[in-house]
Amino acid sequence: xxxxxxxxxxxxxxxxxxxxxxxxxSSSVPPYLFWYVQYPNQGLQLLLxxxxxxxxxxxxxxxxxxxxxxxxxxxLTKPSAHMSDAAEYFCAVKGNNDMRFGAGTRLTVKx
Amino acid sequence: xxxxTQTPSHQVTQMGQEVILRCVPxxxxxxxxxxxxxxxxxxxxxxxxxNNEISEKSEIFDDQFSxxxxxxxxxxxxIRSTKLEDSAMYFCASSVLPSGGGLxxxxxxxxxxxxxxxxx
Numbered sequence: 001x002x003x004x005x006x007x008x009x010x011x012x013x014x015x016x017x018x019x020x021x022x023x024x025x026s027s028s029v030p031p032y033l034f035w036y037v038q039y040p041n042q043g044l045q046l047l048l049x050x051x052x053x054x055x056x057x058x059x060x061x062x063x064x065x066x067x068x069x070x071x072x073x074x075x076l077t078k079p080s081a082h083m084s085d086a087a088e089y090f091c092a093v094k095g096n097n098d099m100r101f102g103a104g105t106r107l108t109v110k111x
Numbered sequence: 112x113x114x115x116t117q118t119p120s121h122q123v124t125q126m127g128q129e130v131i132l133r134c135v136p137x138x139x140x141x142x143x144x145x146x147x148x149x150x151x152x153x154x155x156x157x158x159x160x161x162n163n164e165i166s167e168k169s170e171i172f173d174d175q176f177s178x179x180x181x182x183x184x185x186x187x188x189x190i191r192s193t194k195l196e197d198s199a200m201y202f203c204a205s206s207v208l209p210s211g212g213g214l215x216x217x218x219x220x221x222x223x224x225x226x227x228x229x230x231x
Contacts, residue, residue, distance in 0.1 A: 034219065043202060043224040044154070090154060098144060098167055099204075099220050101154040 002027040002093040004074075006102035014110045019063075019078040021105045023091030026072065032094035033074045035065055036101075039087045047089070050074060061085070081109045113137045117203050117223035124193055125231055132188045132226045134203030143186045144204040144220060145178065147171065154202065160186065193230045200225045 007022040025031050035047040048059025055067040061084075065076045074091060086109045091102040116135045124130050136143050145157040159166040160178050175191045186205075190197055204220040 036222075044222040046219060046221075049219055098156045098159045100156060101146075103153040 004102040012108040021076040115223035136205030140205035
């Protein structure tokens with residue numbers, strides 16, 4: 001069965017600093033991987049996804065993630081954090097009939 | 112842009128009462144899901160639904176839960192006798208297909224804004 005593990009339940013960065021949110025996956029088949037963002041009191045919004053092809057995928061709001069099969073990782077990065085990036089971020093892997101989420105990482109951005 | 116809509120946005124109910132949460136998936140989608148997020152915790156899979164039957168369900172989805180697609184547009188989650196621990200945000204989602212389906216199917220789930228259930 002597919003699963004993801006997010007390392008770090010809470011990440012705090014200064015505005016303008018690099019954002020790195022870690023996600024490792026487990027899958028018996030080539031995975032489809034996703035990052036979703038949840039702003040306070042809102043639903044889940046897709047940031048980016050990896051299916052096949054280029055291993056570096058770019059998403060909305062300047063975020064990108066790199067699929068590394070050798071490391072079973074799909075870490076999310078953004079070169080320069082903005083205050084508006086403060087939210088909960090969920091890594092997810094697509095299974096046969098559903099999507100499985102990680103525990104989430106809360107990103108705090110300090111001025 | 113098409114979107115998944117959920118009603119109500121917030122429902123408060125007494126323990127033991129029945130609750131129905133409603134969802135209108137994106138019109139050309141064929142697979143439907145319910146997820147739950149207890150406050151401050153992870154998003155948990157409840158159930159997936161395809162072709163008018165449950166495809167997969169988690170251990171959370173016990174006999175007090177049921178899902179239905181009563182007409183061509185709505186997809187409902189019923190909680191028969193609510194418990195305090197059912198208090199959570201419930202998300203509906205839909206997708207074109209769950210897996211396979213060729214290059215067009217990337218498996219992305221589209222989520223609604225959620226229905227917050229508070230059980231007192």
